[in-house]
Amino acid sequence: MGLVVTDVSKSFPSGHGIKPVLQNVTFESKDNEFVCVLGHSGCGKSTLLNMIAGFASPDDGFMTVNGEQINGPDQERGVVFQEHALFPWYTVLENIALGPTFQGKSKEESQQIAKKYLALVNLEDAANQYPSQLSGGMKQRVGIARALANEPKILLMDEPFGALDILTRETMRKELLNIWMHLRTMVVFVTHSIAEAVHLADRILVMKQGEIASNIEVHLDRPRDAKHPQFLSLVDELSSILIEEKART
Amino acid sequence: MTVGTNEKLSLKNSKTSPFLTTERKDSLSRMITIAGFFALWQIIGMINAHFEWFNPTFLPTPVDVLGAALHLHDQGVLFTHIWSSTWRLGVGFILGVVIAVVLAFLIAKVKFVQNALEPLINVIGPIPPFALLPIFIIWMGVGELSKLTLITYATAIPMIAYTVDGIRNVNPLLVRSALSLGANQWQVFKSVILPSALPPIFVGMRVTLAISFSAMVVAEMIGAFSGLGYLIIDSRNFFQMDNMFLAAALIGVLYSIFALILSFIEKRLFKWRQGTQMNDAISK
Numbered sequence: 001m002g003l004v005v006t007d008v009s010k011s012f013p014s015g016h017g018i019k020p021v022l023q024n025v026t027f028e029s030k031d032n033e034f035v036c037v038l039g040h041s042g043c044g045k046s047t048l049l050n051m052i053a054g055f056a057s058p059d060d061g062f063m064t065v066n067g068e069q070i071n072g073p074d075q076e077r078g079v080v081f082q083e084h085a086l087f088p089w090y091t092v093l094e095n096i097a098l099g100p101t102f103q104g105k106s107k108e109e110s111q112q113i114a115k116k117y118l119a120l121v122n123l124e125d126a127a128n129q130y131p132s133q134l135s136g137g138m139k140q141r142v143g144i145a146r147a148l149a150n151e152p153k154i155l156l157m158d159e160p161f162g163a164l165d166i167l168t169r170e171t172m173r174k175e176l177l178n179i180w181m182h183l184r185t186m187v188v189f190v191t192h193s194i195a196e197a198v199h200l201a202d203r204i205l206v207m208k209q210g211e212i213a214s215n216i217e218v219h220l221d222r223p224r225d226a227k228h229p230q231f232l233s234l235v236d237e238l239s240s241i242l243i244e245e246k247a248r249t
Numbered sequence: 250m251t252v253g254t255n256e257k258l259s260l261k262n263s264k265t266s267p268f269l270t271t272e273r274k275d276s277l278s279r280m281i282t283i284a285g286f287f288a289l290w291q292i293i294g295m296i297n298a299h300f301e302w303f304n305p306t307f308l309p310t311p312v313d314v315l316g317a318a319l320h321l322h323d324q325g326v327l328f329t330h331i332w333s334s335t336w337r338l339g340v341g342f343i344l345g346v347v348i349a350v351v352l353a354f355l356i357a358k359v360k361f362v363q364n365a366l367e368p369l370i371n372v373i374g375p376i377p378p379f380a381l382l383p384i385f386i387i388w389m390g391v392g393e394l395s396k397l398t399l400i401t402y403a404t405a406i407p408m409i410a411y412t413v414d415g416i417r418n419v420n421p422l423l424v425r426s427a428l429s430l431g432a433n434q435w436q437v438f439k440s441v442i443l444p445s446a447l448p449p450i451f452v453g454m455r456v457t458l459a460i461s462f463s464a465m466v467v468a469e470m471i472g473a474f475s476g477l478g479y480l481i482i483d484s485r486n487f488f489q490m491d492n493m494f495l496a497a498a499l500i501g502v503l504y505s506i507f508a509l510i511l512s513f514i515e516k517r518l519f520k521w522r523q524g525t526q527m528n529d530a531i532s533k
């Protein structure tokens with residue numbers, strides 16, 4: 001069943017008229033699939049992800065998860081934000097335990113779950129620190145652990161590594177892949193980095209000006225080698241699609 | 250509002266650091282300043298008493314003021330006055346803050362309450378609360394009720410603005426984040442809105458404390474029979490300058506104690522803010 005997005009359109013009021021941001025977006029993704037939404041900034045990636053998260057609703061079209069219409073935010077769809085959005089007044093452990101607590105689990109049980117996911121992202125040492133005391137990469141790991149602690153059906157990630165330096169970014173990408181291989185939760189991952197998408201995705205949705213220009217399945221074995229000819233040819237293919245868009249605008 | 254600035258200055262260095270030496274030096278120089286101030290006052294008062302440039306009763310020395318305190322203590326009224334002022338301020342201030350916070354949350358959450366209250370506050374709020382005291386007295390008599398009402402009212406009006414502002418400035422990303430974690434309305438309030446509104450509420454409390462104190466003193470100056478404000482008025486009638494100085498000094502001390510309690514609670518509550526404020530920009 002998985003996630004089904006059918007003919008979704010969305011526009012925002014801008015100046016005098018309205019500005020179409022998404023047009024007839026249609027795709028499906030299976031449970032356990034790692035989906036990357038790839039596109040230039042401003043093409044509507046966040047808008048799409050926010051609608052899947054339930055923060056906004058489409059003007060037209062349908063979005064369903066396992067056959068059920070998306071209707072507002074829900075713990076079955078965990079979100080990792082680029083700006084991490086951790087609660088500054090809670091410690092790392094408390095942040096991660098929050099989801100289970102909201103679900104009505106006892107304090108001890110929530111902490112137990114939080115510790116498990118803290119270990120998953122290798123941050124046991126930071127359990128009692130506050131977010132302001134963490135580096136950017138650590139904050140994102142906490143963000144991932146917090147979203148996973150609810151055992152969501154889908155993990156939504158909006159350029160989660162966009163604010164990190166290149167080295168941290170690469171480490172985080174590898175760690176995310178390890179976690180995903182372990183849990184196999186469906187991930188919808190927004191990025192503007194072609195290499196990141198090719199490293200991570202089972203399916204790449206290339207977005208051009210609010211439309212899905214290309215829906216490509218990737219069958220390379222993981223972990224992927226950036227020097228592998230198939231990797232390189234896919235990168236070439238994607239950049240030509242994206243650059244073509246540039247030429248048109 | 251000089252008391253307000255004093256308090257801000259002392260807050261600046263309230264951060265505990267492992268380098269105690271600089272902090273010790275700071276507090277030593279502070280103590281020297283204060284001791285110097287009193288010494289100078291004492292000396293000028295004594296010189297004036299000797300040469301009589303002006304009537305010495307106009308400028309009692311610190312020793313005279315201490316004498317006045319002992320005298321009032323012997324009469325058994327010193328602590329009655331201090332206690333009256335303390336509990337009036339404490340009760341009025343806390344009531345004012347609680348009422349303001351509750352109203353502010355209703356204003357921010359319930360459109361109907363907002364439409365009903367906000368215009369009213371905009372019309373009545375700008376009237377200095379002290380102008381209303383005689384009205385309160387006629388309505389409620391000269392007893393405690395009118396005084397508490399004034400202090401509560403003077404506290405609540407500015408506190409509502411601070412709290413509403415705090416609630417409206419909650420980061421929407423954090424609200425989204427909580428909703429995606431499955432929070433219900435009450436959990437969003439408890440885990441996101443309240444904690445992020447608390448710092449501005451405390452800023453409001455620190456600023457408003459000075460207003461509450463003014464309200465307390467004014468209320469005690471008009472139709473009261475105890476309290477430090479009453480002591481000033483009563484002593485004026487008998488030209489007891491030393492008592493008036495004493496009362497003013499005690500009001501200052503009382504304010505400092507309340508401000509200290511506030512900043513102590515703040516420090517305990519906002520541990521998470523360490524390293525996120527301007528004073529943390531450069532550490533030596």
Ligand SMILES: Nc1ncnc2c1ncn2[C@@H]1O[C@H](COP(=O)(O)OP(=O)(O)O)[C@@H](O)[C@H]1O
Nearest residue numbers: 012013021039040041042043044045046047048
């Ligand atoms: N709430 C909004 N109101 C008006 N315009 C918006 C809003 N959100 C997004 N947009 C516009 O929609 C376009 C796509 O935005 P976004 O989805 O954030 O792009 P991306 O995430 O791909 O960079 C942008 O041109 C942006 O200005």
Ligand SMILES: [Mg+2]
Nearest residue numbers: 045046047158
């Ligand atoms: Mg975006």
